[in-house]
Amino acid sequence: MRKRRARHTGRFLQTVIYLGKLFRMFLFQNDWKVLPMSAIIAGLVAFSVGQNLYKTMEGTLMGSFAVSCICIWNGFFNSIQVICRERAIVKRDHRSGLHITSYVAAHMIYQAVLCIAQAIIIIFIFSSMNVQMPAKSLITNWPLVDVGITLFLITYCADMLALLISASARTTTSAMTVMPFVLIVQLLFSGAFFNLPKQAMPFTNLTATKWGLTALCAQGDYNSLPMVSIWNNALKMKNVEIDGQKPLLEIFKYIEDNDMRDDILIKTAQQNQNEEYAFSKDVVYKCWNCLIIWTLIYVFIAVVILEFIDKDKR
Structure with a gap:
């Protein structure tokens, strides 16, 4: 009876069902712990590098890199284990009629809510600790909203990359083993904070860190600050x-x-001005578009991988 009902359940209803399951897990299986962890990390970064953020060129570059690292870290821990820890259940449900697109869509909606909350937490912690934030806006009428969108897109992009890793990994142990390597790549190829050889610079376009850092520097009017x-x-x-x-x-x-x-x-x-950090809508839109494109790519690959989960003999 259960299999028959599952086969006739539409994609929208399946999405709603799994979304409800995810929010129940948030409440009753301690998934909510990612939020206070985000607040603690934001507080540590604000205390360490917040003093010169958006006050000097060096402070803005270092602070933007650190904030991007917070977002990458948050995104990775949000979803690195969410699929691999229930891989057997997903395989069983898929054979019973689960639409993978509905399953992934539920995760996308749930993770988006977490990422929005984490972006708000970062801004709240920084404001509470008197860290200077951009005074001018480029896209909306509110500078903090502009920054909040950037923080969300960085976090969500990293979140979907972690979701892809989780969809590919067999166990939570293997997912957590891969995560530090991917995290190091994201941080090392930020494109600005580390002096990379010219041959390596094209690879920076593959990381969320590069586009997040660039957007944050542009929104802080990096080129008008003293060095x-x-x-x-x-x-x-x-x-x-x-x-x-x-x-x-x-x-x-x-x-x-x-x-x-x-x-x-x-x-x-x-x-020492950098054209990539120009206080321009075009720069911010380009960064946002790249973050969105990479997010969609990660989601697409995750769906393709999970569509073949029945053939996985691992």
Whole structure:
């Protein structure tokens, strides 16, 4: 009787049924723990790198990378085990009439809700800890909404990649074994934070980290911020003596006496601007589109893999 009913259950109803199951698991099987974990990680990052976020070029680049890492981490842990832990059940239900598209759609909706909640948590934690956020918006009328959309898309893209891994893995152990490798690739090929050889740069386009970091820098108007690292490093040499004199110390005194420090920081920043981080709608839309495209690719591959789950003899 059960098999007969399953075969005549439509895709929409199956989606609703599995969606209800996922939310029950959220409440009764401790899946809700991903939310407080997101808050803790956001708090640690805000405490560590939030001081200079959207205040200096270096602080914005480092902070945007760290925020992207939060999103990638959240997305991976949301779904890395959700399919492989019930692989036998999925195989049985598929033979009984389960539509894989309905099953994956339920996961997509459920994971989207989690990712939205995590994006809101990050913004709330950062705001509570007085981390400066972008003051200008590009897409909507509210800068925090723009940033929130970016955080959601990064998290959701990573989430769907983890869902793909979970659909491919035989057990939760194998999924968790693969996850650190994929996480390292996402972080290493961010495209900006690490100095990669030119031959490796095309691979950065394959990562959610690159597009998330770029969008966050653009939304923070990276190119209009001062650069302080060159000044700070030069300042360390102010007491260096040459022929019994300290020429750099005299220069620094002259600069400070004439209130020229900020002008020099701006001039230094102008020489280190990056067109990829331009404060432009086109840049943000491009990043959002790439994140959406990769998300859809991951979902499509996951569906294809699960469609052949009956033939899996592992």
